[in-house]
Structure formats: structure tokens, C-alpha cells
Amino acid sequence: MTSLPEPQAIKLGLVIDLDICVGCHACVVNCKEWNTSGYGAPLADENAYGADPSGSWLNRVHSYEVTSEETDISRTVHFPKSCLHCEDAPCVTVCPTGASYKRAEDGIVLVNEDWCIGCGLCAWSCPYGAREMDPAEQVMKKCTLCVDRIYNENLPEEDRQPACVRTCPTNARHFGDLGDPNSEVSLLVAARGGMDLMPEQQTKPVNQYLPPRARPQPEDTASLVAMAEAAQPTGFWKWVDSTLDKISGGA
Amino acid sequence: MFPAFSIIFFTVMSGFGFGLAALVASGLIEMTNPFDYILVLGTILAFSGAGLISSTFHLGHPERAWRALTQWRSSWLSREGVLAIITLDAVCGWFAYDYFVGPPALWANVIVVLLALATIYCTAMIYASLRTVAKWYNPLTPLCYLAFGIATGLLGLAALNEMIGGTSDHLVAYASLALLGAWIAKLIWWRMGKDSGSTRETATGLGALGTVRPLMPPHTSENYLQKEMGFQIGRKHADTIRIIALIIGAAAPLAILSYLPVTAITMTLAFGLAMAGLFFERWLFFAEAKHVVMLYYR
Numbered sequence: 001m002t003s004l005p006e007p008q009a010i011k012l013g014l015v016i017d018l019d020i021c022v023g024c025h026a027c028v029v030n031c032k033e034w035n036t037s038g039y040g041a042p043l044a045d046e047n048a049y050g051a052d053p054s055g056s057w058l059n060r061v062h063s064y065e066v067t068s069e070e071t072d073i074s075r076t077v078h079f080p081k082s083c084l085h086c087e088d089a090p091c092v093t094v095c096p097t098g099a100s101y102k103r104a105e106d107g108i109v110l111v112n113e114d115w116c117i118g119c120g121l122c123a124w125s126c127p128y129g130a131r132e133m134d135p136a137e138q139v140m141k142k143c144t145l146c147v148d149r150i151y152n153e154n155l156p157e158e159d160r161q162p163a164c165v166r167t168c169p170t171n172a173r174h175f176g177d178l179g180d181p182n183s184e185v186s187l188l189v190a191a192r193g194g195m196d197l198m199p200e201q202q203t204k205p206v207n208q209y210l211p212p213r214a215r216p217q218p219e220d221t222a223s224l225v226a227m228a229e230a231a232q233p234t235g236f237w238k239w240v241d242s243t244l245d246k247i248s249g250g251a
Numbered sequence: 252m253f254p255a256f257s258i259i260f261f262t263v264m265s266g267f268g269f270g271l272a273a274l275v276a277s278g279l280i281e282m283t284n285p286f287d288y289i290l291v292l293g294t295i296l297a298f299s300g301a302g303l304i305s306s307t308f309h310l311g312h313p314e315r316a317w318r319a320l321t322q323w324r325s326s327w328l329s330r331e332g333v334l335a336i337i338t339l340d341a342v343c344g345w346f347a348y349d350y351f352v353g354p355p356a357l358w359a360n361v362i363v364v365l366l367a368l369a370t371i372y373c374t375a376m377i378y379a380s381l382r383t384v385a386k387w388y389n390p391l392t393p394l395c396y397l398a399f400g401i402a403t404g405l406l407g408l409a410a411l412n413e414m415i416g417g418t419s420d421h422l423v424a425y426a427s428l429a430l431l432g433a434w435i436a437k438l439i440w441w442r443m444g445k446d447s448g449s450t451r452e453t454a455t456g457l458g459a460l461g462t463v464r465p466l467m468p469p470h471t472s473e474n475y476l477q478k479e480m481g482f483q484i485g486r487k488h489a490d491t492i493r494i495i496a497l498i499i500g501a502a503a504p505l506a507i508l509s510y511l512p513v514t515a516i517t518m519t520l521a522f523g524l525a526m527a528g529l530f531f532e533r534w535l536f537f538a539e540a541k542h543v544v545m546l547y548y549r
Contacts, residue, residue, distance in 0.1 A: 124381055127454075
């Protein structure tokens with residue numbers, strides 16, 4: 001049923017730390033590795049080494065440059081993006097078949113691939129580009145929050161989290177219950193001012209993004225040059241300096 | 252948005268088919284012999300049926316299309332499918348009653364008219380309900396669909412009426428007004444919905460830090476999102492397509508209605524031109540629509 005469930009207590013989702021992410025794409029690769037052999041049909045990877053590769057991926061990492069209007073100093077922000085498992089998920093309600101649904105028990109948004117007719121309307125309704133039609137299977141693919149890992153008792157306990165979170169070498173990704181105000185992820189969101197993407201689209205995303213922390217900025221890069229020039233030479237370079245002074249002074 | 256031809260064809264053809272059904276049930280045409288009934292009902296079924304079948308062509312799994320009839324509680328696409336089938340059944344019933352028994356009661360006429368108009372409304376709402384496409388997310392979107400459905404319906408009705416030997420002067424007057432009104436609504440619609448309210452800054456949440464520009468793309472070749480939401484060809488030629496649509500779909504049929512004698516041939520010509528113009532209008536409807544997801548890419 002593609003009507004949304006009543007809001008539930010448990011809201012599983014991701015918290016992504018934009019301060020830490022280095023844009024290595026390990027989460028993207030491990031996501032594809034796990035999910036191509038896990039839930040549903042394999043993720044297409046056609047003509048992978050050719051001129052025009054195509055395929056479906058559930059997670060993509062953008063990189064942006066953000067320039068402060070006041071200081072004109074810019075910084076690079078790496079930006080992983082996957083399904084945000086929205087509370088008011090438009091991709092669920094537009095689905096004509098009931099294939100796209102939001103689980104009542106934990107809020108995960110999934111696609112029943114046996115029912116999907118591949119009309120693409122859910123992808124049109126998603127502001128985040130979180131859904132991609134699989135070019136080989138012709139069904140809609142999206143992040144499952146690794147539903148086949150997080151409850152999987154055949155895996156060691158430390159592996160019962162989404163593949164992207166488990167693999168992140170910088171610990172920029174966190175998984176937990178954002179419906180519980182005392183969970184680790186909720187405390188992190190509260191401490192760091194976690195934010196919704198495109199709140200004006202009124203999707204109420206569960207996934208939260210932690211903004212990059214403020215960095216101390218040198219007021220004037222020219223001062224660094226002055227600092228270097230003012231430094232007094234020592235050792236060998238002190239001898240060279242004084243010798244050259246004598247030569248030029250003596251000439 | 253990518254203008255799939257099957258979807259353009261579907262919205263134009265079924266818009267006319269259901270518009271015609273609503274007008275016939277309003278009692279605007281008098282059918283007397285079996286040929287009249289077959290011609291008018293056949294036209295309704297051919298156009299709306301061709302549109303509905305065409306709409307399954309862009310599906311990844313058309314063999315599962317029947318499942319699209321199940322989620323009418325939440326999905327406009329599902330509602331459209333369900334209502335189209337109910338309406339076509341009701342239209343067939345209406346024709347059978349009218350032929351075998353006599354003119355149906357007023358309430359039956361009203362039900363068929365409302366069902367047909369509701370079907371067109373649902374077609375439009377598939378698009379008008381998407382907040383992600385500012386151009387479509389607009390109450391005028393269903394109004395335009397309804398207006399074009401009725402206008403082409405009246406043109407088709409005039410042509411059919413001439414073919415079965417009726418007099419169509421009143422229909423010509425209605426059709427001229429409806430076509431003019433529909434295109435005025437469209438001209439207003441074209442000027443609306445330019446701002447989604449979303450920016451690169453709200454999309455990334457990084458607005459508090461400054462202005463955002465893409466530095467490195469997430470992938471090296473086009474993916475589904477670019478192909479589906481980033482379609483450019485229509486946008487590049489938008490003004491040309493708009494002028495073609497207005498000449499073929501508005502000016503030419505209105506000139507025929509105003510200056511040429513009312514015959515089966517002139518009315519069919521006016522109808523055909525209006526439909527052809529609508530194909531260009533509908534192409535623009537898709538091609539010009541910008542999806543907010545592209546903010547992440549440009």
C-alpha cells in the first residue's frame with residue numbers, strides 16, 4: 001500500500017558528517033558491491049570500461065566549492081547523497097502499484113521489485129535524485145538502508161549496519177534511530193546542528209547532514225609571506241647570509 | 252524532463268477522447284442511425300484507448316501494468332487508470348442505453364460528464380502534484396488540460412456532427428471560444444512556475460557558509476537522472492516550438508472556424524491542426540519543465 005504509514009517511533013536513518021567526508025567514494029563502491037548481490041535484482045554495470053558506461057548506483061558523492069561572501073575564502077565540501085528515507089516521502093504516495101512503500105516498523109523506504117512497473121514517476125517526485133531506474137532490469141533501484149544487513153543475525157554484530165557506514169574510512173557516516181532523541185545519532189545531530197536537505201520541498205527527510213565546522217581563517221594571507229620574510233636564518237644559512245652581506249658590503 | 256513520445260501521445264489523445272465523451276453526454280450531438288453511434292463511440296474509444304495503451308509503452312514492465320489500478324487512494328496515476336476504465340465502461344453503457352432505450356436520464360448524463368472530466372483532471376494531476384517540478388506544480392496545470400480536452404473535443408464533435416449530417420454552427424462558436432480560452436490559459440501558464448524555491452544552497456544545506464558551486468561531478472558519464480530530468484533539446488528550441496504550437500494549434504484552426512464554410516472537411520482539418528499543435532505544446536510541457544534535482548549538478 002502506497003499510503004504512508006502513521007508516523008512511527010523508530011526512524012532509522014543516516015547522519016552524514018560533511019566536516020569529515022573526504023570524498024573517497026568508498027561508500028559508493030561498497031554500497032554497490034553489497035547491494036548488487038543483496039536485496040532485489042543486481043545493480044547494472046554496463047559497458048563499465050567502454051566509452052559510454054551506464055548502471056545504477058544507490059549512493060553518489062558530489063563535491064562542491066563553497067565560497068564565503070564575507071571573506072571570499074572558499075572550501076571544498078564532499079557531499080554523499082542517497083535516499084533520505086523521508087517521513088513524507090512523495091516517492092511512496094505517487095507509486096500507482098504499491099511497489100514503493102515505507103515500512104511502518106522502522107521507516108525504511110523500499111521498492112518491491114516484483115511489483116514495480118518501471119514507470120519512473122517515483123524518481124520524478126524525489127527532489128534528491130535518490131532513485132535510479134536500473135537500465136538492465138527496468139525496475140526502480142534505491143537505497144535499502146541495507147535492510148538485509150542491519151537485522152542479519154548471520155553477520156557479526158559490528159557488521160549489522162549499512163555497508164556505506166561500515167566501510168567509511170573517516171567515520172563520516174553514522175547509522176541509528178533518529179526517532180529516539182537519546183540515540184547516539186540524535187545526540188550528534190543536536191550537538192552539531194544537523195540539517196534537512198531542501199526543507200522547502202516538505203519531504204521531512206530522516207537522514208541528517210552535519211554542516212562543516214567553522215575553521216579559523218587567516219585574516220590576510222599576505223601576513224604569512226611577511227612572517228616568512230621576517231624569519232632570521234640559523235646555522236649554515238646564517239653563515240651564507242652573513243658572508244653574502246660582507247661581500248656585497250665590501251664591494 | 253525527458254519528453255517520452257508515448258506520454259505526449261497519451262496526454263493529447265486521451266485528453267481529446269474524454270473531452271469528446273463529456274460533450275456527447277452533455278447532449279451536444281444528435282445521433283439517429285447506427286452509423287452515427289458507431290462513428291462517435293468509435294472515435295471516443297479509438298482516441299482514449301490509443302492514449303491509454305500508448306501510456307504503457309514507456310513502462311519498464313508493461314506486463315505488470317494492471318497493478319497500477321490498485322493504489323487509487325494515494326496515487327494520481329493510479330486514479331487516472333481506474334477512472335479511465337470506469338469512464339469508458341460508463342460511456343459504452345450510455346451509448347447502449349441511448350441507442351436501444353432512449354435518451355438517458357439527466358443524472359446519467361451528469362455522471363458520464365463528471366467521470367470524463369475527472370479522468371482528464373487526474374491525467375493532469377499526475378504532473379501537477381509533483382512539487383519537484385515548479386512549472387507543473389500549479390493549479391492552472393489541470394485547468395489547461397481540461398480546457399484543451401474540451402476545446403479539441405468540441406472541434407472533433409463539430410467534425411463528427413458534419414459527417415452525420417447535423418448542423419454545427421453552434422458547435423463552431425463554442426469551439427472557437429473554448430480553443431481561444433484554452434490557449435489564453437496556456438499563455439498565462441507559460442509565464443508561471445519559474446521559481447521552485449529551491450537553490451543549490453538549500454539543496455546542499457551549505458547556504459550558511461556561502462555560495463555553492465559544483466567542483467567535481469559524482470560520476471563521469473550521464474546517469475538516469477541526467478537523461479530523465481536534464482533533457483535539453485526542447486529547452487534550446489523552446490521559443491520556436493512555442494510559435495509552431497501557437498500557429499498550428501491556435502491561429503490556423505481559429506482562422507478556419509472563422510473564415511471557411513462549416514463542412515466535414517474543414518472541421519476535420521481544424522481538429523487535426525489543433526491536435527498537431529497540442530503535440531508541440533505537450534512536448535514543451537515536458538521538455539521545458541525543470542526538476543530541482545538538477546540543482547545538485549549545475
